[in-house]
Amino acid sequence: MQRVAIVDPTESTRESLRTLLLGVDFVWLDNECARYEYFPDVIRTALPDLVVVALDADKTRALQLIGQLAAEHPKLPILTISHDHQALLQSLQKGAKYFLTHPVGLQDMLAALRRALGEHGTADPAMPGPVARQTGTAAVTAVLGSRGGVGTTTLAVNLAATLAADPENAAALIDLDLALGDADIALEVTGFENISIADLAANIERLDMNFLRRAMAKHEPTGLSILRHPLEVAQVGVIHEQHVERIVNLLKLSYTHLVLDLSKGLLPTDLMALRMADHILLVAQLELSSLRNVVRLVHCLSGEEDLAEKVRVVINRQGADTVEEGISLKKAEEVIGKPIFWQVPNEPKAVIGARVSGHPLIKHAPKSRVQQSIHGLAAALFGKPAAGPDRGSKGWGLFGKR
Numbered sequence: 145m146q147r148v149a150i151v152d153p154t155e156s157t158r159e160s161l162r163t164l165l166l167g168v169d170f171v172w173l174d175n176e177c178a179r180y181e182y183f184p185d186v187i188r189t190a191l192p193d194l195v196v197v198a199l200d201a202d203k204t205r206a207l208q209l210i211g212q213l214a215a216e217h218p219k220l221p222i223l224t225i226s227h228d229h230q231a232l233l234q235s236l237q238k239g240a241k242y243f244l245t246h247p248v249g250l251q252d253m254l255a256a257l258r259r260a261l262g263e264h265g266t267a268d269p270a271m272p273g274p275v276a277r278q279t280g281t282a283a284v285t286a287v288l289g290s291r292g293g294v295g296t297t298t299l300a301v302n303l304a305a306t307l308a309a310d311p312e313n314a315a316a317l318i319d320l321d322l323a324l325g326d327a328d329i330a331l332e333v334t335g336f337e338n339i340s341i342a343d344l345a346a347n348i349e350r351l352d353m354n355f356l357r358r359a360m361a362k363h364e365p366t367g368l369s370i371l372r373h374p375l376e377v378a379q380v381g382v383i384h385e386q387h388v389e390r391i392v393n394l395l396k397l398s399y400t401h402l403v404l405d406l407s408k409g410l411l412p413t414d415l416m417a418l419r420m421a422d423h424i425l426l427v428a429q430l431e432l433s434s435l436r437n438v439v440r441l442v443h444c445l446s447g448e449e450d451l452a453e454k455v456r457v458v459i460n461r462q463g464a465d466t467v468e469e470g471i472s473l474k475k476a477e478e479v480i481g482k483p484i485f486w487q488v489p490n491e492p493k494a495v496i497g498a499r500v501s502g503h504p505l506i507k508h509a510p511k512s513r514v515q516q517s518i519h520g521l522a523a524a525l526f527g528k529p530a531a532g533p534d535r536g537s538k539g540w541g542l543f544g545k546r
C-alpha cells in the first residue's frame with residue numbers, strides 16, 4: 145500500500161480525484177488538502193510516497209508549490225493534473241515527474257500511479273527518504289481451526305502476544321471470528337474507545353489512519369494491539385470481504401505482524417483473510433473429527449492457487465487425555481498428507497489461568513512449556529532466534545515422540 149496526498153483547491157475536482165483514488169486498492173489516501181500554501185506543512189509530518197497536484201485552481205501558485213516540493217523533497221514523485229497542456233509542461237520543468245490531462249479516468253490514473261510508484265519503488269534501497277521506505281510489509285498469519293474448541297484463539301492470542309513482546313515488532317491481533325469471537329476475553333484491555341471492526345466497515349469510505357488507530361485497543365503489558373469483533377452479533381452482516389481486505393491492507397502499514405483469528409464458518413471474510421495471509425496455521429488435535437476436517441479443509445483450499453501451500457498444520461494439546469488411542473503423529477501425517485509443522489503441549493493450568501487473568505501466557509506463565517512452544521513457533525515462522533527461557537535447549541517447542 146502506497147501513501148498518496150493530494151492538493152486541489154477546487155472542491156468538485158478534489159472530490160472526484162478522491163473517489164478515483166479510493167478505487168485503487170494499492171493506494172492509501174493519506175491527506176487531502178484544499179490550499180496550495182498549506183500543502184508543504186501538511187505532508188511534512190508524514191511524507192507520502194507520491195503527491196498529486198491539481199493545477200487548474202491557480203496555476204501560478206500551483207507551479208510555485210511544485211518548485212518548493214521538488215527542492216524540499218527531491219525524491220518525492222509529483223503527479224500533476226490539468227486541462228492546460230502548457231501548464232503541465234511547466235510543471236515538468238519545475239520538477240513534477242508525471243502528469244495527466246483532465247478529465248482523468250480510472251485507467252489513466254492506474255497507469256500513472258503504477259508507473260510513478262513502480263519506478264520509485266525500485267529506487268536505491270540504501271537511500272533514506274520517503275520513496276525508499278518500505279510500506280505495507282507486515283507479515284500476516286491467519287489462524288484457522290479444524291473444529292470448535294481446538295485452540296485457535298488460544299494460539300492466535302499467544303502467538304501475537306509473543307511477537308509483540310519483541311521490541312523490534314509491532315503486532316496486532318484481528319478477531320475475525322465475527323459472530324462469536326472471544327479473543328478480547330483472553331486479552332484484557334483498558335482505556336479503549338468502543339470502536340470495533342463493524343464501525344470500521346460502516347465507515348470504510350471515510351476510514352483514515354486516525355480512526356483506525358483509535359479502533360486498535362492496546363494490551364499494555366505486552367504492547368499487543370487488538371481489533372475486536374463487533375459488539376453486537378447482528379452487526380456481523382455489515383462486514384464484507386472487501387472491508388477485511390482494506391482494513392488488513394491499512395493495518396499492514398502500521399504493524400510488522402498481523403495475526404488473524406478466524407471463524408469456523410469458512411465465510412467470505414475468512415477466505416479473504418486466508419488469501420491475504422503469508423502463513424495459514426491450521427490448528428488440529430490428535431483425534432478423528434479434527435483430523436478429518438484438516439483433510440477436508442486442505443482439500444477445499446487446494447481449489448485455489450497458493451492457498452494450500454501456505455497451510456502449516458499445528459497439533460495442539462499434545463499429550464492430552466483426549467488424544468485418541470492409536471492416532472500417532474505419524475499416522476496423522478499419513479492421513480493429512482502433509483508434515484506436522486508444530487506441536488503445542490497440553491497444559492490446562494497455564495492456559496486456563498492465563499485466560500482467566502486476561503493476560504497472555506508470556507505474562508501469566510512465561511516459563512510454561514506451552515509458552516515456550518509458542519515462542520518456538522514464532523521463531524520457526526519468522527526465522528528469528530527466539531530468546532525464550534529455554535533458548536538453545538535441544539528440541540524445544542517440539543513435544544511428543546517424533
Ligand SMILES: Nc1ncnc2c1ncn2[C@@H]1O[C@H](COP(=O)(O)OP(=O)(O)O)[C@@H](O)[C@H]1O
Nearest residue numbers: 289292293294295296297298489490491492495
Ligand atoms: N495447549 C492447551 N492446553 C490446555 N488447554 C488448552 C490448550 N489450548 C487450548 N486449550 C483450551 O481449549 C479451550 C478452547 O480453546 P480456544 O482457543 O477457545 O479454541 P477455538 O478458538 O478453536 O474455539 C479453551 O478452554 C482453552 O483453555
Ligand SMILES: [Mg+2]
Nearest residue numbers: 296297321326
Ligand atoms: Mg475461538
